[in-house]
Amino acid sequence: MGDVVVDALPPSTAAAQEVLFHVRRALFEPGLSPAATAVYPIGELNPVALLAGFDDLIQASPETLVITSVIDLARMAAANSSVDALVRNGLTLAPPGMVFPAGHTPPGAEELLVCHVAVGRAFALDIAAWDPRNMPPLPPGFDSWALLEQVADPATGALVWAPPQYLVPSADRVAVRYYVRINRNARVSPPLVRASDASLVAACPDHPDQPLSYWCATCEAAVCIHDKMMGSHALGPAAQHPLVPLSTILATTHDQIRAGPRAHPDVAARAAALDANLANLDAARAAVRDQADRAATALRAKYDAALASLESITAFHNDVLRADEVELRRQAQLIASVEAVEQASLAALDPASLVASVTASRAALVHALAAAPLRDAKWNPSLAVRGELTVTSGIPPVPPHNPPANHPPPESPLTHGRPPAGAPIAADLLWRKVVTTPQGAFRPAKPARPASPPRESLPCESDERPASPPARASRASRASRSLSKSRIRRRHSEYGHKSPGAPGVNKSKQRLYRRRGARRLVRLIMQDEFALALALGQVLAGESRPGPSGASPATAAAAVFASLRETAYNLVQLACAEGAGLRLVLAGVRAQLDSGLAASAAARVDADLVASLFNGSSLASHVMVAYAQVVGLGFVQSVLAPVFAALARPLPHSAPHRLRTLADTVIAALLASDAVLPLQFGALIGELYRATAGDGAPDAGVKAVGSFIVLRVFCPAIAKPELYGLGPVQGVEADELLAVSTILQHLVSGIAFAADSPHAALNDFLRATYPALRAWLEELGRANADPGAASRGTEYHTPRIDARELESSMLALAHCLRHHASHLPPQLTSIRLQPGEPQPKPQSGADPNADPLSLDVILTTILAAGTR
Incomplete structure (x- = not known):
């Protein structure tokens, strides 16, 4: 920031020219500091002449302004012509000015006269809707308001927008680049004592006409030649103090300043590592809190669902048992009344009448009880609710407080922005079994031992797989699962073992066939850096030419764009389910660059080749879009x-x-x-x-x-x-x-x-x-x-994809491969899974000579299971 100090000037335009001379030096010679002049009365300046030359210099400044708006605040109207009033009240709203808080002036400026202020991003606001008593907060990224006002054009009378007026809420939102200030009582050195390098030399406080030339290490103060010869350091105890030329001390000080950062080389590295660790730790804690909130919401939803399932499960049995209870009470009252009548008849009737009365009452009682029999419902419920919320920690041990010299502190895994493998910082909601207990109690699950995932399941994971496997279910869950398996075996024995396409096959077996085929198809596509997927993308992109049906190029291009987009989304879904989404994107990028370099005469990457990488007719571009939607x-x-x-x-x-x-x-x-x-x-x-x-x-x-x-x-x-x-x-x-x-x-x-x-x-x-x-x-x-x-x-953890959506992507990809198999290279249509893949059992009705790990058999299995 240029700072032109003027104690006062003589009453003429020459005074303004002298100020402009120093402003020009500050603008075009940044290494020079401005000089000062003699003391004259303040009120004799000519601000009009000073302002005109100041504006010309600012426009001709060679420095590049990196700010959005530049405002001159020195256009003094009649209301702001007094310098004292300007210092006392601050700048007011005036075109083309800005609202500057009263009483705030740039640092070091006692009386501001001419200044050049830079304002950052300004948020447009209609002045008609502006209420200074109820100002809204600034949006993120802005530091000022641009007040817009419609005024009448003097020539046409039409409403036009006047130059914006700027409103700054605080003085620290603006940066004063250059200003001219008037300082009444400042003590400065005259121009004749300036050094040869054009830097200001401080004057002695006791002898203003002498510069400070020596340094007293005992007093830790600078003195002039007059003090050394006949002043404070010439007589008395101070005469014994060693005096060193100030230039020598200055050179030593410069050497110390330059050697300062090298004295502690590891401070900056440790500070950067500490900042990174703190930022990563705060981000991890915030992520855990956010995941805990989501887990709590999921727990509450499961809690409500469990209670709802309890009501739906027990509603019928509750109605039956309550009806039996009412009927049983009615029958007990009927029996008690019949017994009371018989006891009364025992003393009042003769034997013949007593026998006839008891026989008739017992027959009526038997008839009444037979008309509304009890159902004698029996139900022994076995219900439970179990849930578990765990937070696994991957924070490393704290390094020693005082590491050995010349050895950097041990590197923290948090420095790399992610927890180490095997200990992710995450909150995982692990549901075991969601049912209710007859007593309505909510019991947390006991700590479970880890178990390996199912062999034939199709998990949906992010590119960063969780290190801890899912926990094994409890004893009650295992018992229930064994019962379910026994029921499935009995049902299979009733239906018999049938092929996927045979009539009458159950849905569980169809889903099993589809999942097995999907896992093999995904692994087959992942072989050789996704060679099969990239070849399919080239086949689809080549269909943009008009076919024999006479479709226009625009229609054919639109169809190719849709098929590429759908294929890319299906590939990304299945690849992310196997934790290979990023590998798929990088393989597409490398293949696109290699093909572009092969077709380019320059044999190097240029801007045109990069543009072809992101056009709409390449599979790599669509894969990147789909990956951004799934992960980002x-x-x-x-x-x-x-x-x-x-x-x-x-x-x-x-x-x-x-x-x-x-x-x-x-x-x-x-x-x-x-x-x-x-x-x-x-x-x-x-x-x-x-x-x-x-x-x-x-x-x-x-x-x-x-x-x-x-x-x-x-x-x-x-x-x-x-x-x-x-x-x-x-x-x-x-x-x-x-x-x-x-x-x-x-x-x-x-x-x-x-x-x-x-x-x-x-x-x-x-x-x-x-x-x-x-x-x-x-x-x-x-x-x-x-x-x-x-x-x-x-x-970011990729959200789990629904199993049905994965099956839909897998079926669509299988149909696309089968439809375009004739256009693929022969070496790709004949590929098979690499050795080491478990050999599947041959299905009934299948060709015994067919290779179960080949592409054709895998597609046949998936499509046959998907038709049912």
Whole structure:
């Protein structure tokens, strides 16, 4: 920041010229400090002449301004012509000024006269809706408001937007680049004592006309030549103090400053490691709390479901037993009344009448009891509720407090952004059996021993598999499972063993056949770096040419786009279920780059080859989009949800900077999203940058990273937020969100809008924003491409995919492979699972000579089981 100190100036425009001379030196010679002049009365300055020259110098400054807005606060109207009033009250709202809090002036400026202030991102706000008594909070990424007002044009009378007025809530939100201040009582050295390197020399407090030239180590103070010869250090005890030339001490001090960081080389590394550990620990604790909240919600839902199942299970038996209870009481009352009548008749009737009366009453009693018999229902319930919520810890032991010298502290696994293998920091909800006890008690499950997963199950896991296997069920669960198995065996014995396609096969056996075939098909596709999947993508991409049916190229291209998108999504679903989603994406990227290099005459990666990698006619592009949807859904929601909430606040619909404000808000959120970037995305970005950033094309790596993280992750969510669980954005039209997505596409591509485009007015915004976005993309690529750097980001666990959805993806992929098998290379259609795969049992009705591990037999098994 340039600081021109003026004690006072003579009453003429020459005074302004003298000030401008020092301002020019501060602007064009940053290494020089401004000089001071003699003392004159303050009120004799000519601010008009001073301001005109000051504006010209600012416009001609060679420094590049990296800020959004630059405002001159020195245009003094009649209300602000007094310097004393300006210092006392602060700047007020005035065109083209800003609201500056009263009483705040830049540091070191006692009386501010002319200044040049830089303001960061300003949020557009209609001044008609502005209420200074109830100001809304600033949205994230903004530090000021731009107050817009419509005024009448003096020439036409039409309403036009006046230059914006800026409102800053606090003085620390602005940065004063250059200012001229007037200091009445400052003691400065005259110009004749300045050193040859143009730096100011402090003057002696007792002898203002003498510079400080010597250093007294005993007094720890500087003295001048007058003090040494005839002053304080010439007589008395101070005369014995050693005096060293100040230039010698200054050289020694410079050496100490330069050697300071090298004296403790491990401090910076330890500080960086400590910051990373603290950040990762806070993120892990926050993730566990969030997962615990979700687990508590799931527990409550299971609790409610268990009680509901209890009511549905016991409702019928409860009705039967309650009805028997009422009937039994009625019959007991009837028997008691008959016995009372018989006892009364015993003394009142003669023998013949007594026998006749008892015989008639007993016959009536037997008839009444037979009319409403008891059902004698018997039910011995065996119900229980068990649930378990566990938190497994992967925090390493604390390193020693005082490690040995010249040895770095032991590296913590938290430095790499993820817990070590075998101890993930996560909260897993493990459900054993959800039923209810007759007493209504809720009992937690006992600690269970680990057990291996089922052999023929098709799990759905993230790319980072959990290290701890699922726990074994309790004794009651094992007993219930054995009973279920015995019932299944009896049912199988009744139906007999039949082939998957035979009539009458049960659904459990069909599901078993499908799961076995799906596991083998997925492992077959994963062989040889997904060679079968990549070949299928090339076959589908080659169908864009018009066929014999006469379909137009546009229709054929749309059909190819749909088939590629569906195939890519199915592949990603099945690969993520096997923990190989990232391997699938990286295999597609490498294959696309290799094929592009083979077809390129330059034999190197350039921007055109990177653009072909992300076009819509390649399987690699669709696989990246599908992987971003499956893995990065939580990441996209965490970044864009606060932005859409901030955009929901009403903005003036006629404001000219509305679309610029929307795009600026989204870009600010993107630039701050690297802290929550999924670790899987970091690995993919690093691979993209390493594969594309070379000496011949330095921008190819930046374009590859931007094309993935911006075009394939954020742009679809901005254009269609409802597909990502963000819902419709209140206060923003759908076409505006689509326009913001278009702006991001042009920004990443580095291409300006055409002159006839409706967004051509935003080309200045693109040119001003592109350097910051490019620097962020380059830093993101370099940080993740360095194999020795610590991983930065957040670990997201892929949500479990429904089993039916997995079966649907598997069937669709099997149909696609069977349909295009004739177009695949022969060496791929004849592949089989590698040795070591368990040999399946031959099914009844199958060809005994067929290879059960071949692609044709696996597809036949899946499709036959899927037709039932």
